[in-house]
Amino acid sequence: MKVLDVQSLVVFYGKINALKGVSLSVEQGQFVTLIGANGAGKTTLLNTVTGVVEGTEGSVRYHGKEILNRYPHDIVRLGIAHVPEGRKIFPELTVEENMRIGAFIMKDRTRVQALLDRNYELFPRLAERRRQEGGTLSGGEQQMLAIARGLMSDPELILLDEPSLGLAPLLVEKIFEFIVEINRLGKSILLVEQNANLALQVAHYGYVMETGRVVREDSTDRLRSDDAIKNAYLGIG
Amino acid sequence: MELKQTLRRIPTLLGSARAAMAAFSARYRMPLVLLLLVGIVVFPHVITGPYYIRVATIMGIYVILASSLNIIIGFTGLFSLGHAAFYGIGAYTSALLATQAGVSFWIALPAAGLVAAAFGALIGVATLRLRAVFLAFTTLGFGEITRIVILNWRSFTRGPLGIAGIPVPQFFGTPFTRVSYWYLVAGLAVVTVLGVYRVYHSRIGRALVAIREDELAARSMGIHVFGYKVLAFTMACFFAGIAGSFFAHFQRFISADSFLNTESFTIITMVALGGTGSIVGAVVGAVILTLLPEMFRFLVEFRMVLYGLILIMVIVLKPGGIVGVKGVFEKPKSQRKPWIVEKLTRKPTIPDATQPQGGTL
Amino acid sequence: MSGDVILEMKKARRTFGGLVAVNDVDMQIQRGSIHAIIGPNGAGKTTFFNGITGIIPVVSGSILFEGTEIQQTATHTICRLGIARTFQNIRLFPYLSVLDNVKIGTHSLYSGFVLAALLRSPKYRREEREITEFCMSLLEKIGLADKADLYARNLPYGDQRKLEIVRALASKPKMLLLDEPAAGMNNTETAGLERFIRSLKDEAYTIAIIEHDMKLVMSIADVISVLDHGEKIAEGTAGEIQNNQRVIEAYLGKQGAA
């Protein structure tokens, strides 16, 4: 069953055609990655899904329900979490407040507490720093916080935008371990990533984007063994 | 249904009317300019009522003020909420020179401009490194300080007593009549608008607009951003000072009551209402906001309520101003409805697969 | 390659808080060459350009342009010295006409005064005519002359990229810094860009280019420097870089080597 189904999505930034008819879908429990060079439109796609950016044409369906151009706060309530590029944690709120704001849509306090406990368990570093202001965390910790915050709404689908950006390789591995773990817990994941090899190693299915279009999609096994990716990145051929 | 369609066509119709007008005026530009000049010359002889000439003269003062403020707000993208202070400085400089030192109007006029410009430069150097909004409030504070200094420094400015008996300017020995005042202010306004136009279309104007559009890119293109901001401020204050000098000699009595913060707000409103960044806009704004309160005189006590209401409505409905450069100071139209509308018209949340979705293969 | 160094960087360093964005980088750019700077996202490439142009000055180290230290010089002065740049996310002046955008590029070449503009002195008129002719000739060269009167924002994306380069060229720079000029361009546009950059090289411009489109980089660059996490990890010709293990790791992650 398709959790997310994007069809022929077209997005303009003013006159700039950022997405030129992109189709993509995420199955229940699936781990999908979207790779491609800078400026290919990956972030735009995520932003359009959650309503941060307005789409011009096409459709975005969540469990079959049209959600294109709804307000972000309405979309998020449906069970999608978006961990934005650049982490975007609230620097002046404490770690715990950041976490709680992730659970903003939850009405049930005991459930929020349960989620909080579970996520602290998952990210013990954050538990240690729960009283600290978000802005004082290191880059890796901020990324963890951003992911943990996304998990706080107990979403069904998580959109991750470049979680490895600006992090040291060791930390990147760590973050990816978490992501795999989250997927194992049953969450569907759509991961936008530059680090193609890593992304293709952990995900089930991959889409390759180039200048506003999906140029290739396949299972990650096949994509991995395909030189096209490397070529696209390093300009060979 | 038909009504709806008609309504929907209105913007298009307006747009084509506008385009037609633009084409017309572009084609007959020189004749129109001539017509305008003839209009200026003939006006006081056709409409001889002193009241109308006076209103037109006041309008001329505001055209100068709004056009000059437009250099700061519209071109350079800076805020100034203290323009009336420079207007006042010009007026007081000129009035004091004339009454205390017996200086001729023709010397006092440029002197007032220069003194105001000097203050502008000074304030500019001190404040223009600030971020936009802070700059606005510094100038607001400066305006208020200027007013209080005028009121407190009695030995120099006569404080609240104001300066009376400012002499009527003479033109080769002939004292000014109300028609000569009109010609002078019209001349000054034309010179100001032309000056602003020429500056706008010069290397300097391009630099100013570049700063408004993208300060970082402007800097990377070799534009000394700070210097040009100060320059813009100084130029604008010069014209404000000129307007002040004219006003002092026109009204022949000035007091701090004429240069309150509300006056700054009036000028800034003219710019915004007419169209921030548009040379014509500033003129149109000044014309409208001088005429509107006059036309509403019959309302007496309801006058300012209506004035406030119209102001709010125009700004809300057309934030870029009446003839603003389309889009510069407006945001793009959102496809989303305000949440309240959204809330009321929200469809049931049952997935509706039968609904055809455009764009799919 | 002519052999003399136009820009030299010694131990240039830029930090943001605790993060080291550019870490003691040494680099030499040869006059008349096309020098590409590549590296994964967040490697510090744009910070590197910002350091050269003084937008975000380096915190230590020195930058010499034609033998003059410029690490403390103001951005607008650096432009006057002969370095012009474009931006990663297009920074045109959207509500100025295409022609005016280019004209602003010539800003540093002239020194008109307010009075001259007000009075339209003969010298001023001559200069304005010169500027207009020069800018139009530039626009013609890149094929935008017929769009000279449009607002810059109304140009298609590819044209906006081109316009930005033309604007930089209008300052008659000795060295041109291009920050991802091909980003968002389609293949035809990129091919056109490639031809254009080559023609610039023929006109003896020095070009430093940050680019993600590797095909483009590999085909036009004389020298490629690779940055990763603020450090220069490799430098050489296209062939050398494509086979450099550290570069492949930096791009594709460790496993890419296997």
Next chain:
Amino acid sequence: MLAQQIINGITQGSLFALLAISFAIVYGTLRLVNFATGSLYMIGAYTSFYVVRHVSSNLFVSLAIAAVVGFVMGLILERLAFKSLRGVSRIASLICTIGFSLFLNELAAVIFGRETRVMPSVYTGTAFRIAGTNIIWLQVIMILVAGVIVIGLQLLLFKTKMGLSIRAVSLDYKTAGLMGINVDRTISFAFGLASACAGVAGVLAAFYYNSVFPVMGTLPGLKSFSAAVFGGLTSIPGAILGGYLLGVIENLAVQVISSGYRDIVGFIILVVFLLVRPRGLLGRKIPM
């Protein structure tokens, strides 16, 4: 003497502080300076005038009703005008607030009459004396009300979900939207809250000065804006500090310099702080 001036300053400072909070909340969430704040203060004062006449002469009844009226007025203004101006050039929004200030003042004059109206004297008994200075109950109440509101606001902001969402929106409204926060509604609420503060200040002023008139908000509005800048435009504790400091400094200026320079003090503080320390005493660096 000095003690007396300081007490005077603190009392007046309570009004400035409440108005400064109003500025700070609106600026914090909308990055907008609301020049109509003084008008909302005036509306609060007129509300108490009519409450005293027709409902109850109890100060606290007036406070409660004026807070509600202020809140609703704020919501209406926000919905009518500022909502559609969000993201448009600041200058348009700024002029809109100026327009509202003019409109509300004149409308009040037309509806309520232009003459100064009298408020009853309440709580004028001496509460206690310090250093030979007489402090009346009303002064004590004013300081307490300001204090209660400040504490209430802090609780609201730091202990409730709405408070959390206001803080999140003021930091980064886009990301706040991604967290499921209804940004529009949060901003409206904040605007209402700010207006309620201004309304409460108006009630206190009406009782303290025993008079109500249409343009009563102009000067306090302008001054307390200086106070807000002084304390830090985005910081509520800063606004309070700024308000009280401005009150005290102004009164001391009369004592030490001259009455003529009283009004100038606030503006000099405004200019100096903007030049030297734009973030104010307690404000954070403002992303613009």
Next chain:
Amino acid sequence: MKGIMRFSVLAVLTAVLVLAGCGGGSQQATTGEPETIHIALTAPITGDWSEYGVNFRRSVEMGIDYLNANGGVLGRQLRLSVGDTGGSPQEAATLAQRWTSDPTIVAQIGSFSSSEAMAAQPIFDAEGMVQLSPTASHTDFAPGSDWSFGIVGTQAAEGPFMANFAYNDLGLRRIAVLHLNNDWGIDTARHFSDAFTRLGGEIVRTEFYFDGERDFTAVLTRLAATNADGFFMASFFNDGAAIARQKERIGWDVAFLGPSSLYSPQLIELGGTAVDGLKTNVSFFGDDPDPRIQAYVSEFQQRFNARPNFHAALAYDAIILLADAMERAGSTDRQAIRDALAQTKDFPGLTGSITFTPAGDAQKEYRRLWVNSGRFEIWEG
């Protein structure tokens, strides 16, 4: 950007047309009945001073109704046009131009503040029309033009009167002064202080405040710290009431007095018991048994549900005096009205008898007044 000129051309042309349009409209309105005598009133009906402007309007309308009911002036009915200045001097001048250029208008009453009146003065002077201000008291106002008349009386007379009241009747020797910082306040404080010093008293401290201020505790605290045995406040009644209340609040118990502008029923309403004991003077006293005054007060009260104050009475006097001058001139010619006005001698106004000095200022009679247990009473010494 070629459009700049073309649009400015259009804009200005439109403006000229609109201007011409509104010209036509209002002239049409003024040529209705040639039989009426058309009088203009200029006052701040909106803005910061509107409270006073509205009272002007009420009184002048009342006066015109009274005159019309009694056969009008010279057998013709009176008609009023009201212009609002919003408190701006420039608007007062614009209105002056508007009134003077309307041939049906014979004279103007107003405006309220001296700044407004003086900004309009050159126009009235040049065009030759009477500007009869009920309240402008600026030293330079009436002497500034043959066409300017002020009926409030200058502080040059009232100041010494109050100084005498303070020194001789109340036995005060050291007085602290607080005044509104505008032309009127400065003048009032100066004339009082000069006269008081001449009598042998001492002004221990002079402070002032700006219009719009409602918190006087600071300045009062400072004044209270002097060794003054008296306090003179040059304020209007609403400021005065607030000052009195705050004076009481800080516990400054001292004899206090002020000029006739304090006389208003609202002073007591606003000031409560705090104004008890205030000494002032009046030339108009609402509780005066004089039947004319009682008739005026009761009708004012009936029509507007408020008691008239000094400013309102002055405006009433202005219109009646103007009518009287027209009767005396036997004409509504602007010059004739001016000449007749200048001749005014012992005109029996509600605010006392009015005689103009050659400069055009009214010489007034003053009566001592004080507030006794919540009522204004004539002070009997």
